[in-house]
Amino acid sequence: MEDNKNLTPETKIEDLKEEKALKISKKEKKKRPKKLKNQAFLKRGGYSLAITAAVLAGIIILNILTTVLDNRFNLKWDMTVAKENSISKENIEYLKKIEDEIVITVCADDSSYSSYMGYYAPQYNVNDDNATTYYNQTVKLLNNYEKYNKNISVSFVDTQSSEFTEISSKYGIENLNYGDIIVSCTKDGEEKFKIVGFESIYKLVENSGYSYSNYTYYSVGGNNVETAVTSAISYVTSSKIKRAAVLTGHSANDYTENYLKLLKDNNYETTVISDSIVTSISNEYDMIIIPCPTTDFIGQELTVISDFLENDGNLEKGLVFFTNAYSSYLPNLYDFLAQWGIVVEEGVLFETNGNNHISGDPTTLGSYVSSADDDVLSGVSTCITGYNVPVYAAFENQENITVTPLVVTPATTVAAPKGTKADWNGADDYEKKSYCTAIQSSKINYDENNEVMESVVTVFGSMDFIFSEYADYVSLSNKDIVLNVSEKASNADNTGISFVSKYIEEESFADKITEQKTNVIRIVFMIMLPVALIAASIYIYIRRRNA
Numbered sequence: 001m002e003d004n005k006n007l008t009p010e011t012k013i014e015d016l017k018e019e020k021a022l023k024i025s026k027k028e029k030k031k032r033p034k035k036l037k038n039q040a041f042l043k044r045g046g047y048s049l050a051i052t053a054a055v056l057a058g059i060i061i062l063n064i065l066t067t068v069l070d071n072r073f074n075l076k077w078d079m080t081v082a083k084e085n086s087i088s089k090e091n092i093e094y095l096k097k098i099e100d101e102i103v104i105t106v107c108a109d110d111s112s113y114s115s116y117m118g119y120y121a122p123q124y125n126v127n128d129d130n131a132t133t134y135y136n137q138t139v140k141l142l143n144n145y146e147k148y149n150k151n152i153s154v155s156f157v158d159t160q161s162s163e164f165t166e167i168s169s170k171y172g173i174e175n176l177n178y179g180d181i182i183v184s185c186t187k188d189g190e191e192k193f194k195i196v197g198f199e200s201i202y203k204l205v206e207n208s209g210y211s212y213s214n215y216t217y218y219s220v221g222g223n224n225v226e227t228a229v230t231s232a233i234s235y236v237t238s239s240k241i242k243r244a245a246v247l248t249g250h251s252a253n254d255y256t257e258n259y260l261k262l263l264k265d266n267n268y269e270t271t272v273i274s275d276s277i278v279t280s281i282s283n284e285y286d287m288i289i290i291p292c293p294t295t296d297f298i299g300q301e302l303t304v305i306s307d308f309l310e311n312d313g314n315l316e317k318g319l320v321f322f323t324n325a326y327s328s329y330l331p332n333l334y335d336f337l338a339q340w341g342i343v344v345e346e347g348v349l350f351e352t353n354g355n356n357h358i359s360g361d362p363t364t365l366g367s368y369v370s371s372a373d374d375d376v377l378s379g380v381s382t383c384i385t386g387y388n389v390p391v392y393a394a395f396e397n398q399e400n401i402t403v404t405p406l407v408v409t410p411a412t413t414v415a416a417p418k419g420t421k422a423d424w425n426g427a428d429d430y431e432k433k434s435y436c437t438a439i440q441s442s443k444i445n446y447d448e449n450n451e452v453m454e455s456v457v458t459v460f461g462s463m464d465f466i467f468s469e470y471a472d473y474v475s476l477s478n479k480d481i482v483l484n485v486s487e488k489a490s491n492a493d494n495t496g497i498s499f500v501s502k503y504i505e506e507e508s509f510a511d512k513i514t515e516q517k518t519n520v521i522r523i524v525f526m527i528m529l530p531v532a533l534i535a536a537s538i539y540i541y542i543r544r545r546n547a
Contacts, residue, residue, distance in 0.1 A: 107157060256272075
């Protein structure tokens with residue numbers, strides 16, 4: 001390197017200029033990347049802010065949209081095990097098909113229904129402080145109805161309001177009770193309505209805690225509001241009236257209460273004929289019912305029944321018969337049934353397979369849907385009945401009569417002697433085979449237009465299908481098969497809906513959502529969270545801009 005002492009002043013000045021220019025160039029090079037870096041940060045920050053704003057806007061719109069849609073459709077998720085707060089799928093499908101305008105008016109204020117119902121319940125001899133869950137359930141189920149069809153409207157009317165006074169005057173009803181439900185439909189200028197009361201809405205169970213008193217008190221053991229309201233809708237929209245006559249004159253005990261209620265829920269008009277000797281049956285009835293007779297019918301009565309089923313050659317009638325293992329053998333009636341291909345023997349069914357009967361009671365057994373392809377079996381699965389009479393088919397087809405086993409036992413069942421008890425040990429001496437606990441015989445003919453005409457006779461091997469605790473079990477089909485058989489016997493159009501009482505088996509998460517908690521959730525998700533996200537986005541943007 002040359003010594004600076006040998007440089008001229010001019011050279012030094014030139015060198016200083018070059019050095020200064022080099023330093024300036026280096027500084028500019030250092031500044032440019034920083035500026036470009038800030039610009040990149042700013043660009044990415046702008047994208048982040050735009051994305052955040054878009055997400056926030058989406059969340060707010062989703063919240064608003066969900067609230068609006070939930071007011072019109074059912075968007076709630078029922079997390080209870082038995083879906084206690086949801087309308088059944090069959091019911092939903094039925095409701096969606098309704099084309100008539102349906103008005104459901106509840107004589108109560110929805111916000112106070114549960115508390116007030118507890119006050120009014122004692123007039124029905126109900127003493128149950130734990131029924132509030134069922135009352136809450138009623139409000140939830142009713143509010144779901146209008147969410148499945150725009151033709152259905154639900155309104156709660158305060159009984160102290162002028163609107164309620166107008167409703168009472170309109171329907172000419174002076175004794176409307178708190179909680180009554182009015183279901184109405186106007187067709188062709190005429191309004192048809194039905195009142196659904198407390199005892200139709202709730203399943204009442206006798207309260208054993210008051211057995212010492214002279215009065216009978218009840219607890220609420222189930223909720224039938226779905227059955228009651230939907231059947232009322234079916235009633236006000238239907239032009240067909242189904243009529244059934246119950247022949248009780250040969251029955252020592254009345255087992256018909258539950259059956260008649262089932263028919264009423266499904267819009268049947270029922271008449272009880274208690275004559276000891278039946279001399280005539282009007283053809284205005286669609287079907288007749290013989291419940292557990294204990295005395296035999298005479299020839300004249302069986303002729304009347306036969307003429308009813310023949311209907312002057314037009315058929316289209318039905319007979320439903322429940323046997324009774326406790327009664328004497330009824331040769332005249334059983335000979336009549338044999339003409340329809342149904343054999344009824346004396347005795348009681350005894351199940352030898354321990355896995356197919358109630359523990360400790362082989363006479364209370366399970367029976368199952370046969371392999372028959374029949375609409376009556378729609379929605380039917382397992383049935384449990386006790387003390388069944390041996391029943392089976394005499395033939396499959398003969399002339400214009402066809403016999404169809406509906407519900408049958410496994411081939412491990414024996415027909416034990418009448419009066420056999422649970423501890424009987426003589427089953428090895430009897431033939432094991434499958435018996436019918438429900439069997440159907442149909443007689444078919446054709447009219448002048450070659451249209452099918454059909455009369456149906458159905459025999460149940462036990463009254464437990466309808467008159468027992470098993471009839472109300474959600475998992476069993478006792479009621480389902482009885483209702484399906486009744487619909488076919490009366491030549492009714494089966495809606496495909498099958499209802500059972502709803503039981504509160506598990507606590508619902510929905511019951512924990514109070515109005516106060518709902519407001520808190522609304523504030524957190526619709527106000528506080530969006531504001532917090534916006535503030536965080538602005539803070540990040542400013543930091544990046546100044547970086």
